[in-house]
Amino acid sequence: MNWISNYVRPKINSLFSRREIPENLWTKCPECGTMLFHRELRDNLNVCTSCDHHMAITPRDRFEKLFDGGIFTEVAVPEPTTDPLHFRDQKRYPDRMKAAQRQTGEKEAMLVAEGEIGRTPIVAVAQDFSFMGGSMGMYVGNAIIAAAERAVELKRPMVLFSAAGGARMQEGILSLMQMPRTTVAVEMLREAELPYIVVLTHPTTGGVTASYAMLGDVHIAEPNALICFAGPRVIEQTIREKLPEGFQRAEYLLDHGMLDRVTHRCKMREELVTILRMLLGQPAAVKGDLPAPELTETPEPNEEASKADSSSKAEDSKA
Amino acid sequence: MTNYLEFEKPLAEIEGKAEELRALARANPDMDVEKEAAGLDKKAADMLKDLYKNLTPWRKCQVARHPDRPHCKDYIDALFTEYTPLAGDRNFADDHAVMGGLARLYGTPVMVIGHEKGHDTKSRIERNFGMARPEGYRKAIRLMEMAHRFKLPVITLVDTPGAYPGKGAEERGQSEAIARSTEKCLQIGVPLISVIIGEGGSGGAVAFATANRVAMLEHSVYSVISPEGCASILWKDSEKMREAAEALRLTAQDLEKLGVIDKIIPEPLGGAQRDRKGTIESVGKALEVMLKDLSKRTPQQLIQDRRKKFLGMGSKGLAA
Ligand SMILES: [Zn+2]
Numbered sequence: 001m002n003w004i005s006n007y008v009r010p011k012i013n014s015l016f017s018r019r020e021i022p023e024n025l026w027t028k029c030p031e032c033g034t035m036l037f038h039r040e041l042r043d044n045l046n047v048c049t050s051c052d053h054h055m056a057i058t059p060r061d062r063f064e065k066l067f068d069g070g071i072f073t074e075v076a077v078p079e080p081t082t083d084p085l086h087f088r089d090q091k092r093y094p095d096r097m098k099a100a101q102r103q104t105g106e107k108e109a110m111l112v113a114e115g116e117i118g119r120t121p122i123v124a125v126a127q128d129f130s131f132m133g134g135s136m137g138m139y140v141g142n143a144i145i146a147a148a149e150r151a152v153e154l155k156r157p158m159v160l161f162s163a164a165g166g167a168r169m170q171e172g173i174l175s176l177m178q179m180p181r182t183t184v185a186v187e188m189l190r191e192a193e194l195p196y197i198v199v200l201t202h203p204t205t206g207g208v209t210a211s212y213a214m215l216g217d218v219h220i221a222e223p224n225a226l227i228c229f230a231g232p233r234v235i236e237q238t239i240r241e242k243l244p245e246g247f248q249r250a251e252y253l254l255d256h257g258m259l260d261r262v263t264h265r266c267k268m269r270e271e272l273v274t275i276l277r278m279l280l281g282q283p284a285a286v287k288g289d290l291p292a293p294e295l296t297e298t299p300e301p302n303e304e305a306s307k308a309d310s311s312s313k314a315e316d317s318k319a
Numbered sequence: 320m321t322n323y324l325e326f327e328k329p330l331a332e333i334e335g336k337a338e339e340l341r342a343l344a345r346a347n348p349d350m351d352v353e354k355e356a357a358g359l360d361k362k363a364a365d366m367l368k369d370l371y372k373n374l375t376p377w378r379k380c381q382v383a384r385h386p387d388r389p390h391c392k393d394y395i396d397a398l399f400t401e402y403t404p405l406a407g408d409r410n411f412a413d414d415h416a417v418m419g420g421l422a423r424l425y426g427t428p429v430m431v432i433g434h435e436k437g438h439d440t441k442s443r444i445e446r447n448f449g450m451a452r453p454e455g456y457r458k459a460i461r462l463m464e465m466a467h468r469f470k471l472p473v474i475t476l477v478d479t480p481g482a483y484p485g486k487g488a489e490e491r492g493q494s495e496a497i498a499r500s501t502e503k504c505l506q507i508g509v510p511l512i513s514v515i516i517g518e519g520g521s522g523g524a525v526a527f528a529t530a531n532r533v534a535m536l537e538h539s540v541y542s543v544i545s546p547e548g549c550a551s552i553l554w555k556d557s558e559k560m561r562e563a564a565e566a567l568r569l570t571a572q573d574l575e576k577l578g579v580i581d582k583i584i585p586e587p588l589g590g591a592q593r594d595r596k597g598t599i600e601s602v603g604k605a606l607e608v609m610l611k612d613l614s615k616r617t618p619q620q621l622i623q624d625r626r627k628k629f630l631g632m633g634s635k636g637l638a639a
Contacts, residue, residue, distance in 0.1 A: 229489060235485060
């Protein structure tokens with residue numbers, strides 16, 4: 001792996017992921033109604049510059065702002081069996097998958113990457129709510145396991161950004177089995193004495209909350225994120241009463257002892273660096289934007305990843 | 320009094336008629352109804368066999384939820400000796416939806432834990448219909464930890480519609496409690512055997528069933544979501560539960576093919592509710608065999624085997 005592929009690939013990644021946004025697009029903040037120019041919104045990590053409402057952000061966009069100089073390398077995720085149950089509701093599961101892939105430009109609902117934040121090497125995993133509600137199926141489980149294995153291999157901490165409506169129902173029981181599977185991944189990190197930080201983003205619900213998202217050493221949530229096992233509607237139907245204002249929101253969970261912190265998205269990176277470096281016994285980080293990291297020898301990633309590397313190298317030479 | 324399920328109505332009619340005839344004969348000793356009644360018995364037996372030969376997934380859900388099916392308490396009372404319930408999570412409360420304590424299974428001391436649904440209105444309310452709150456999972460965690468320290472095998476009996484979706488349950492960390500319980504299942508260095516005796520409802524079931532061996536009764540179900548819930552989300556129509564039950568592959572037979580469970584324990588003809596004693600005995604025998612099978616493994620092997628088993632899960636889908 002040379003530094004060019006390491007440096008240029010993320011750019012290609014971000015080009016690839018740019019979801020056909022016309023240059024002059026304005027977004028209306030769903031919370032306060034302010035019209036926000038998309039580039040400004042993007043620079044502010046999809047947080048409303050007027051009312052601080054946190055809108056959804058894709059894993060790629062998040063990683064680009066998270067890693068030093070926007071540089072990260074994807075970690076390959078083993079492909080699971082497609083449509084193991086031959087599931088069909090009103091649509092066939094493979095058709096739903098294809099539609100989600102077309103719509104997002106992504107393969108699945110989880111992105112795994114390695115790179116540095118504030119010169120601190122980490123493995124990061126982010127769930128993509130725009131891909132079938134971020135739902136947890138075999139691929140999401142495989143991604144978390146691959147991330148934990150890579151973190152253990154490189155002796156790096158793992159940071160996970162959760163966002164999911166819950167289980168991938170189209171994978172039935174195999175979706176449920178991701179609860180124990182991902183818990184095994186967390187065990188691996190714990191045994192290797194590596195920090196595991198969970199950043200809970202809106203929304204994190206169901207089996208995802210009841211497994212890897214609630215097993216972090218440190219739990220940080222984005223403001224106003226809905227975090228729950230059973231959703232508010234289900235609870236209202238069960239207990240037949242109105243729930244209090246802010247119920248199951250990040251601040252409410254903080255009050256009830258389920259979280260360590262609620263942190264603004266724009267301050268998240270710095271906070272992660274600060275916490276990680278202390279947990280790792282490293283000196284305090286230099287603050288501010290950092291240039292791209294120097295090339296350091298890391299063990300070769302597995303075959304699939306290196307294949308991706310060579311293809312991007314070919315593109316580089318053209319450019 | 321037999322409680323009939325909806326699909327058993329024709330059977331109920333025939334069995335009812337036979338019963339009526341016999342009652343009539345008891346009142347009028349001159350009447351000879353035996354031949355006719357025996358004919359009806361035969362018809363009923365054939366129908367029962369036919370109905371249960373190929374239960375649809377939705378019918379299995381109904382059988383799995385049958386009110387007369389033996390519940391956790393019935394198994395504990397019949398199979399275990401010296402059952403000594405241990406209560407409380409040492410933090411907030413004792414959750415009556417989860418039973419647990421020390422007991423002997425054929426003489427061997429074990430820790431037994433399970434969901435209890437209750438058998439009449441009063442006990443159902445007390446047991447919260449088998450829907451545990453965080454305290455239930457935290458009690459289970461405490462008991463599993465104790466079993467680990469004193470090297471006692473753990474047996475869990477799973478029978479829950481799911482974890483309780485309530486306000487207090489959420490405030491006290493339902494998610495965290497379930498996650499920690501699953502984690503504890505993975506950490507203990509003693510045999511952990513789980514039997515799904517009725518409903519294995521989602522995360523509430525996994526929290527007990529992340530086991531070295533998972534067995535299911537023939538007509539029990541185990542699913543990520545109830546068919547009704549799945550229907551209302553994916554079909555936008557909760558009446559489509561038959562389709563959803565079909566699509567979810569929640570039967571013991573499908574789960575065995577998917578490699579999610581290790582063993583199916585046969586039920587008597589007509590379901591566990593028709594021969595409770597026989598069902599309980601079959602579960603006891605299966606537990607004994609599985610326990611013996613695991614008894615020679617070291618704590619490290621048990622932990623590693625459990626991990627490997629779940630990591631490898633999902634590598635095979637259903638045949639086309
Ligand atoms: Zn706003």
